[in-house]
Amino acid sequence: MSNEELFTEITDIIKENTNSEIDFGVDDNLLQNGTIDSFGILQIFLGLQSRLGANIEIEDITEETFSSVRSIGELIQSRT
Numbered sequence: 887m888s889n890e891e892l893f894t895e896i897t898d899i900i901k902e903n904t905n906s907e908i909d910f911g912v913d914d915n916l917l918q919n920g921t922i923d924s925f926g927i928l929q930i931f932l933g934l935q936s937r938l939g940a941n942i943e944i945e946d947i948t949e950e951t952f953s954s955v956r957s958i959g960e961l962i963q964s965r966t
């Protein structure tokens with residue numbers, strides 16, 4: 887899967903698992919702009935595991951790794 891395809895999948899998972907109507911790009915800080923909160927992080931974590939088969943552990947979830955679509959994609963790529 888290309889980076890662009892991965893970013894699109896992550897963006898779709900975020901949109902499906904949050905109530906946010908905020909438009910965001912791959913480098914936007916999702917926590918600072920209010921797209922996701924702590925509950926949203928958990929929902930996205932579960933979505934990544936089920937939809938992409940991402941091998942992410944709970945301890946991988948940090949403010950840094952879940953701050954943007956790109957950082958989430960980099961985390962996923964580092965675990966494959």
